[in-house]
Structure formats: C-alpha cells, structure tokens
Amino acid sequence: MRLGSKYLEFRHNAMLFVMAAVALVPFALGHLLNQRLDLALVVGLAAASFGLLAAYVLWTRSVGLANCLLMITGLVAILVAMQLQGIYAVYWAFPLILAIYLLFALVPAVVINVLALGLLLPVMVLQLPAAHSSRLLVTLALVSVFTYLFARNVQESHEALERLAEVDPLTGVANRLRLDETLQDCAERLARHGLPTSLLVLDVDHFKAINDQQGHVVGDRILAELGSILRARIRRIDHVFRYGGEEFVIVLSGTDLLRASGVAEDLRRRNAQRRFPDGVRLTVSIGVAELDRNESATAWLARADQALYAAKQGGRNRVCLADRPARASAS
Numbered sequence: 260m261r262l263g264s265k266y267l268e269f270r271h272n273a274m275l276f277v278m279a280a281v282a283l284v285p286f287a288l289g290h291l292l293n294q295r296l297d298l299a300l301v302v303g304l305a306a307a308s309f310g311l312l313a314a315y316v317l318w319t320r321s322v323g324l325a326n327c328l329l330m331i332t333g334l335v336a337i338l339v340a341m342q343l344q345g346i347y348a349v350y351w352a353f354p355l356i357l358a359i360y361l362l363f364a365l366v367p368a369v370v371i372n373v374l375a376l377g378l379l380l381p382v383m384v385l386q387l388p389a390a391h392s393s394r395l396l397v398t399l400a401l402v403s404v405f406t407y408l409f410a411r412n413v414q415e416s417h418e419a420l421e422r423l424a425e426v427d428p429l430t431g432v433a434n435r436l437r438l439d440e441t442l443q444d445c446a447e448r449l450a451r452h453g454l455p456t457s458l459l460v461l462d463v464d465h466f467k468a469i470n471d472q473q474g475h476v477v478g479d480r481i482l483a484e485l486g487s488i489l490r491a492r493i494r495r496i497d498h499v500f501r502y503g504g505e506e507f508v509i510v511l512s513g514t515d516l517l518r519a520s521g522v523a524e525d526l527r528r529r530n531a532q533r534r535f536p537d538g539v540r541l542t543v544s545i546g547v548a549e550l551d552r553n554e555s556a557t558a559w560l561a562r563a564d565q566a567l568y569a570a571k572q573g574g575r576n577r578v579c580l581a582d583r584p585a586r587a588s589a590s
C-alpha cells in the first residue's frame with residue numbers, strides 16, 4: 260500500500276514527476292549559461308525523462324513501470340552528476356529517498372532505499388574526506404529511517420481506517436461497502452474458471468416486534484449474536500455482509516444452489532432452536548440464488564431478494580430458492 264489513495268494514484272504520481280522535472284529545468288539552464296554542457300545535458304535529460312514519464316502515466320493511467328524508470332533515471336542522473344560536478348549533486352538524494360516512499364509499497368521502498376544508498380556510498384567515499392562523507396551518509400540514512408517510520412505510521416492508520424469503514428461495528432461482519440465488489444469478483448470467477456457461487460439473503464422475522472417488546476438494546480445484542488453465528492458458520496473463502504437493519508447477505512464461494520440451500524436450511528434451523536439474549540426466540544427467512552453465467556451481479560442479488568420475499572410471503576421461517584433467470588428469447 261502506498262501513501263497516496265489508489266483512485267488518485269496515477270494523477271498523484273504524474274504530479275510528482277512534473278514537479279521533479281520543473282525543479283530541474285532552472286539548473287539545466289544554469290549549467291548551459293555557465294557553459295557546462297555535460298551537466299546541462301545530464302540534468303536536461305533527467306528533466307525531459309520525468310516530463311515524458313508524467314505524460315506516459317497520464318496517458319496510460321498505469322504507474323508501475325514509470326515509477327521504476329523514475330527511480331532508475333533519478334539515481335543514474337545523481338551518480339553521473341556526482342562524477343561531473345562533485346558533492347553538490349548528492350543533495351538530490353534527499354528528495355529521491357522521499358519519492359521512493361511516495362511511489363512504492365513499504366517493503367519494496369525499503370529495499371530500493373538500501374540499494375540506492377549502497378550505490379551512492381562508494382561514490383561519496385571516493386569523492387569526499389571521511390568526515391564529510393560520514394556525515395552525509397548518516398544524514399541520508401536518518402532521513403531514510405524517519406521516512407520509513409512515517410510511511411509505516413500512515414499505512415497502519417490507513418489500514419485501521421479501512422477496517423473501520425468496512426466492518427459493521429454492531430455485528431462484526433462486513434458492511435455493504437465491499438458487497439458490489441465481491442459480487443463482481445464472483446461473476447468474473449464464474450466466467451473465467453466456471454466456479455459456481457451462491458448468495459443467501461437472510462432476514463430476521465418480525466424483528467420490529469422483538470424490538471418493540473424487548474427494547475432496542477436487546478435487539479442490538481440479538482443482531483450482534485446473529486453476526487457471530489453467521490461468521491462462525493461460513494468458511495474463510497465465504498463472505499457475510501450486513502445488508503441493512505436485520506438483513507444479511509452471505510456469499511458462498513464454490514457452492515451450487517443445492518449445497519447453498521443446505522447451508523441456508525442449517526442456518527434457519529440453528530436460529531430457530533437457539534435462545535438469543537434475554538431468552539428471545541426468533542426465526543429467519545432466507546432467499547437463495549446461484550449466480551448464472553448470463554446475469555449481472557445486480558440481477559443475481561435481485562433474484563435472491565425475490566426468493567427472500569417469497570419466503571416471507573410463504574409464512575416466514577423458511578428457505579426459498581430463486582428461479583433460474585429468464586433467458587432473452589431468441590428472435
């Protein structure tokens with residue numbers, strides 16, 4: 260995970276490339292005015308490469324290759340400039356270290372940083388007196404370590420926020436934020452690998468009456484317990500989402516309609532036999548649908564929802580299987 264948001268990643272990176280290019284242009288011109296054509300060429304080429312990489316990223320919206328090329332170009336330019344100009348060029352290593360953490364995931368960033376410092380070190384040692392090169396090395400290493408700590412801190416906060424945003428605090432199951440994405444993944448897996456997937460939509464029967472009679476606090480505890488039951492019942496490859504108030508969606512990977520109806524029936528029976536908080540008894544109704552090759556994720560969910568509706572209409576405390584989707588008639 261990088262520091263930048265995934266959605267804006269390519270723009271964020273392109274902006275960074277443009278800023279690097281713009282920062283170098285005055286130095287290229289300065290070298291030109293001072294008749295240092297060799298340096299003007301190195302710095303000018305680096306600036307032009309960064310500009311081209313920015314255009315490439317904006318055009319393709321892909322950042323992996325451009326990030327690597329930026330790092331290589333930057334490092335080579337610093338090393339060549341150090342040969343031509345001496346120690347002044349090493350200042351560019353500081354923004355390079357920061358850029359590495361902005362452009363790469365944490366672990367690759369550490370590896371690239373160590374490699375970059377490893378390449379710079381011999382050049383610094385050869386060019387500078389020991390007192391000077393040791394100070395440079397320590398300051399570069401400290402910047403690198405501090406940047407790593409900062410990046411790790413941000414990553415941990417980011418992951419914690421992501422968990423908070425995706426998990427329903429009452430029931431401990433995922434909220435519906437990732438549901439669409441999960442259903443879409445299932446559709447792709449069916450199309451590519453023929454892997455069947457089924458969907459259960461489970462709704463507590465007469466939950467309003469439970470709330471009214473026992474109070475909302477008990478209602479909340481019942482929902483929390485139901486969330487635990489569902490999480491305990493499914494496998495690691497399955498997913499449970501709280502779809503709304505007392506409604507849950509369960510995605511069963513690699514499971515056809517027959518096996519899914521078995522899971523649904525088991526869940527229905529377990530809940531009906533259980534004593535929930537405050538001795539409350541409840542039942543659930545469940546709609547089941549297996550994903551069809553020719554339907555969208557939305558249509559699949561709608562079929563499971565219709566099956567749930569049929570279960571409610573049929574008297575509740577039951578499992579209903581969805582009909583196969585209607586085929587478009589051949590003209």
Ligand SMILES: Nc1nc2c(ncn2[C@@H]2O[C@H](COP(=O)(O)OP(=O)(O)OP(=O)(O)O)[C@@H](O)[C@H]2O)c(=O)[nH]1
Nearest residue numbers: 462463464465466467468470475478479504505571
């Ligand atoms: N305690 C508690 N109640 C909730 C929560 N979310 C939704 N509810 C309640 O769930 C109830 C749902 O009621 P309805 O949609 O009428 O459904 P129902 O009473 O279960 O009836 P059927 O689904 O038709 O069997 C409402 O009273 C909501 O207030 C929650 O987080 N906690």
